[in-house]
Amino acid sequence: MRDDRRTRTILGLLLLTALTLVVLSIRGGGEGARTGAQTIFGPIQSAAAAVVRPIHDFVTSIGSLGSKDAQIADLQHRNDDLVSQLRTSEYARNRAKELDDLLRVSSEGQYRFVPAQVIAFGPAQGFAWAITIDAGTADGIKIDQNVINGQGLVGRVVRVTSSTATVALLVDATATVGARIESTMEVGLLNGTGDSLSMEFQLLDPFAPVVVGQRLVSYGTSGGTFVPGIPLGTVTAVTGTPGQLNRMATVAPFVDVSNLDVVGVITERPRVNPRDSILAPASKAPTAGASASPSAPSAPSATPTAPAPFSSPTPGDGATPNPKAS
Amino acid sequence: MSWLRVLLGVALIVTALLLQLTVLPFLNLPGAVPDLVAVTVIAIAAVAGPVRGAVIGFIAGVLIDLAPPAIGLIGVSALVLVIVGYVTGLVAFKRDRAPVVLVGVAGLLASGSVLVSAAVAGIVGDPHVSWDRVPVVVVTELVYSMMLAAFVVPAVAWLWIRVAPPTTRYDTVRS
Numbered sequence: 001m002r003d004d005r006r007t008r009t010i011l012g013l014l015l016l017t018a019l020t021l022v023v024l025s026i027r028g029g030g031e032g033a034r035t036g037a038q039t040i041f042g043p044i045q046s047a048a049a050a051v052v053r054p055i056h057d058f059v060t061s062i063g064s065l066g067s068k069d070a071q072i073a074d075l076q077h078r079n080d081d082l083v084s085q086l087r088t089s090e091y092a093r094n095r096a097k098e099l100d101d102l103l104r105v106s107s108e109g110q111y112r113f114v115p116a117q118v119i120a121f122g123p124a125q126g127f128a129w130a131i132t133i134d135a136g137t138a139d140g141i142k143i144d145q146n147v148i149n150g151q152g153l154v155g156r157v158v159r160v161t162s163s164t165a166t167v168a169l170l171v172d173a174t175a176t177v178g179a180r181i182e183s184t185m186e187v188g189l190l191n192g193t194g195d196s197l198s199m200e201f202q203l204l205d206p207f208a209p210v211v212v213g214q215r216l217v218s219y220g221t222s223g224g225t226f227v228p229g230i231p232l233g234t235v236t237a238v239t240g241t242p243g244q245l246n247r248m249a250t251v252a253p254f255v256d257v258s259n260l261d262v263v264g265v266i267t268e269r270p271r272v273n274p275r276d277s278i279l280a281p282a283s284k285a286p287t288a289g290a291s292a293s294p295s296a297p298s299a300p301s302a303t304p305t306a307p308a309p310f311s312s313p314t315p316g317d318g319a320t321p322n323p324k325a326s
Numbered sequence: 327m328s329w330l331r332v333l334l335g336v337a338l339i340v341t342a343l344l345l346q347l348t349v350l351p352f353l354n355l356p357g358a359v360p361d362l363v364a365v366t367v368i369a370i371a372a373v374a375g376p377v378r379g380a381v382i383g384f385i386a387g388v389l390i391d392l393a394p395p396a397i398g399l400i401g402v403s404a405l406v407l408v409i410v411g412y413v414t415g416l417v418a419f420k421r422d423r424a425p426v427v428l429v430g431v432a433g434l435l436a437s438g439s440v441l442v443s444a445a446v447a448g449i450v451g452d453p454h455v456s457w458d459r460v461p462v463v464v465v466t467e468l469v470y471s472m473m474l475a476a477f478v479v480p481a482v483a484w485l486w487i488r489v490a491p492p493t494t495r496y497d498t499v500r501s
Contacts, residue, residue: 010380030392033400034396194459
């Protein structure tokens with residue numbers, strides 16, 4: 001019992017220090033410490049991701065194969081070598097397909113982007129949605145640049161070191177992006193809720209029509225953070241009546257955050273606003289839950305004309321199809 | 327506490343943190359991401375006692391709040407893990423502790439830490455907290471932490487004794 005006082009002192013000091021950190025952080029401090037930590041941890045995370053991701057993709061592709069057909073799972077045991085070869089090439093194909101999706105978005109939106117790999121994911125119990133990517137100032141990345149993938153807007157760069165960058169995701173509770181309804185051009189604000197599957201959209205004009213199934217693209221002002229015309233999500237529910245001030249639409253984001261792998265950081269904005277030309281035609285509205293599963297060969301949000309250049313032997317005409325140019 | 331143990335503690339925390347950020351989220355498990363760092367703090371506190379547990383918890387918490395891609399408030403995890411480390415040391419730092427009890431304690435404390443950190447973040451006004459997700463995260467965290475603890479707690483205990491033979495294991499504060 002003689003140590004009780006010392007125990008209490010140490011515990012009290014630790015708690016007090018932690019609280020001080022919280023207060024400092026609320027007042028906007030700690031950014032330097034975080035950048036420092038990122039300089040140290042970033043390269044380690046890159047290295048860890050380089051080792052872990054191929055193994056992970058290999059394992060998941062085996063998992064999806066087994067669930068589809070039990071017979072194939074039996075054969076696997078006998079054909080280990082063959083299967084491993086198959087999986088490796090499928091992994092490469094998936095990566096290529098994600099880059100293709102990204103290229104389609106970029107060529108139709110006339111962005112210039114730097115491709116990057118997701119190397120770390122923020123712990124979900126902190127309730128903040130953020131990722132680290134393996135591109136930094138050395139690749140031309142700056143704070144506030146937009147991050148996209150083949151499905152739409154992923155998020156925004158909030159911190160950057162020479163080789164890595166931290167991206168706050170669109171679904172994070174602090175994220176807000178100006179959005180426009182594809183068909184009616186009505187504008188509003190799309191807010192993240194912290195739930196990875198639903199966001200909230202509030203129209204600026206409370207009388208403007210909004211219906212389930214409408215799709216949103218980023219509004220983007222010339223001086224603002226977000227680039228115009230990036231696909232955001234689909235309206236899945238509308239609460240409130242027209243005219244009501246708190247009228248709200250629930251939006252399912254196009255980007256599936258649980259499947260992020262290859263992303264692109266937009267380093268140069270488009271010269272002309274692409275508006276909704278990146279979205280697939282309305283008849284083939286992409287479903288929010290449809291993620292690029294390892295075995296699905298076709299992009300869920302691809303335009304009818306877009307897949308052709310990827311499968312044709314001449315990849316040079318990849319930028320030509322732009323069926324919905326407004 | 328020998329320097330080897332200090333080094334071991336920090337090395338374990340850093341390894342757990344790296345695994346938690348670069349490997350575990352990509353498993354796409356339903357609900358929470360398994361909180362390997364909290365389980366490691368609990369495992370260390372169970373063999374090192376309440377005060378050292380609190381110190382290790384503090385170090386782990388600061389690292390979580392600083393390591394990319396952290397964007398929330400700095401210090402919340404530190405605050406929570408200090409408490410987790412201390413309580414684990416109080417409850418589990420006994421010679422005759424049963425492994426099953428330890429696994430249960432780890433599960434309860436790790437999932438409780440989610441609740442506490444949500445509460446702390448909510449009180450200080452962190453906009454990231456979404457209470458809708460709290461029940462799912464707490465429940466899945468309970469399951470994952472117990473599964474992790476079943477492996478991590480014995481492994482850490484083994485390493486801890488291996489690195490420096492036990493001398494005064496009941497002396498919680500003298501170093």
